Amino acid sequence: MNISYFRQTPGFFAAIFSLSQNWQYSTMAETISRALRDGAFEGEHAPALTIKDTINTPFGSFVFNHILTQLTSNILAGKSQARGVVLVALSRPPSFYVELLKSKGFDVTSSSKWLRVLDCYSDPLGWKSKLMERGTVRNPYEETILKTSLCKNLKELDKALSSIIELGKEIVEEGNGRFAVAIDSVSEILRHSSPPSVARILSHLRSHDQVSCIFCLLHVDLHEAKVAATLEYLSTMHADVEPIVQRTNGQRNTSEDLPMVEQCFKRGKFHVRFKRRNGRVKVMREELYVEGSGIKFTEVSSADGLTAQGLVPKVQFNLELSEKEKLDRAKVVLPFEHQGTGKPIQIYDGRKSLNESETEEKQASVDKPQTPEDSGRGEIIYFRDSDDEMPDSDEDPDDDLDI
Numbered sequence: 001m002n003i004s005y006f007r008q009t010p011g012f013f014a015a016i017f018s019l020s021q022n023w024q025y026s027t028m029a030e031t032i033s034r035a036l037r038d039g040a041f042e043g044e045h046a047p048a049l050t051i052k053d054t055i056n057t058p059f060g061s062f063v064f065n066h067i068l069t070q071l072t073s074n075i076l077a078g079k080s081q082a083r084g085v086v087l088v089a090l091s092r093p094p095s096f097y098v099e100l101l102k103s104k105g106f107d108v109t110s111s112s113k114w115l116r117v118l119d120c121y122s123d124p125l126g127w128k129s130k131l132m133e134r135g136t137v138r139n140p141y142e143e144t145i146l147k148t149s150l151c152k153n154l155k156e157l158d159k160a161l162s163s164i165i166e167l168g169k170e171i172v173e174e175g176n177g178r179f180a181v182a183i184d185s186v187s188e189i190l191r192h193s194s195p196p197s198v199a200r201i202l203s204h205l206r207s208h209d210q211v212s213c214i215f216c217l218l219h220v221d222l223h224e225a226k227v228a229a230t231l232e233y234l235s236t237m238h239a240d241v242e243p244i245v246q247r248t249n250g251q252r253n254t255s256e257d258l259p260m261v262e263q264c265f266k267r268g269k270f271h272v273r274f275k276r277r278n279g280r281v282k283v284m285r286e287e288l289y290v291e292g293s294g295i296k297f298t299e300v301s302s303a304d305g306l307t308a309q310g311l312v313p314k315v316q317f318n319l320e321l322s323e324k325e326k327l328d329r330a331k332v333v334l335p336f337e338h339q340g341t342g343k344p345i346q347i348y349d350g351r352k353s354l355n356e357s358e359t360e361e362k363q364a365s366v367d368k369p370q371t372p373e374d375s376g377r378g379e380i381i382y383f384r385d386s387d388d389e390m391p392d393s394d395e396d397p398d399d400d401l402d403i
Helices: 003-006 012-029 031-038 062-076 095-104 107-112 127-136 159-171 186-188 197-207 227-232 255-264 323-331 354-367
Strands: 048-053 082-089 115-119 147-152 178-183 211-219 237-242 268-276 281-291 294-298
Touching: 012 227, 012 354, 031 048, 031 062, 031 211, 031 268, 048 062, 048 227, 062 095, 062 211, 062 237, 062 281, 062 294, 082 095, 082 159, 095 107, 095 186, 107 115, 107 237, 115 159, 147 159, 159 178, 159 197, 186 211, 197 211, 197 227, 211 227, 237 255
Parallel strands: 048 211, 048 237, 082 115, 082 178, 115 147, 178 211
Antiparallel strands: 237 268, 268 281, 281 294
């Protein structure tokens, strides 16, 4: 059938535009997943993603779960460089991720082939294991079908690093394959360890020759600004989840603001920065919506005027001038504007002072009577540097050279 038939159909171009827009949205939303899927280039460090959120927009865990499921789907489809994932569970128990994977349609019974969990949630400081040794409790750890390894002391990060590497090698079976590392809360690690030690562990993971990619979650409002800056420096991508409406410190919500406050806990702004290999930075902006236990990404909508302000670059100086600054700028005399106030402009010729030039001009005017024809004419007065200077002539000074 000829395509001209469809072109005559009402809504043909609207449908094409809608399909192209939806394709663009999905491409923008899944750019991070593709970067993690492609993994590390030969001789380079593994790509790293840092997801940042605050208490005003607690959607970081939703973004983390979305990326985890997308990467898992690529691994099972054989599209990812990584052959499996080492999940470091700090803020959620392993049973939570069992239910998450089941809800997304994954076969958890075969997860031993592509998933390992380092359980740092059940007993992060080893208190339960000490109680079990004393006989106070029997078995405080919950059973799960996932293949897990228990971390009993988060303060010993070197042992945690060794456990992550060992679990990853179990996935690749001592081969040359790579594995991904997912950390669901770096903030929990920072409660027990210093920022330099955490940065050192993340740097070692990125430089490991069997790590394909790393992504982690950070609650920014729990730490100093330098902690977030350190993780951004170590990351090739960092995503910020921000509220739709920015409020100043100390501003209280009124009854009129309740609908907007409710919207802030259902949707937010998603800003992603990509550091490219050539040194350039690519910025992407989207809106995210929480739908049940999942999340949805859409194009930034400026119809309500709330997100338009977020598109203005954040700079440390004011881009606009006040009225006083405009008046002061108008009073500035620029070099090319000759403000002689009615007096003739005198230009210094570089050889004699202006006073001597004026005296000689007056003397010349006295010696030579002016005619009516000369009154409107100008003249150029040339002063020699010395008497040795030869006058100008039409003769070629190099005429005697035999070339």
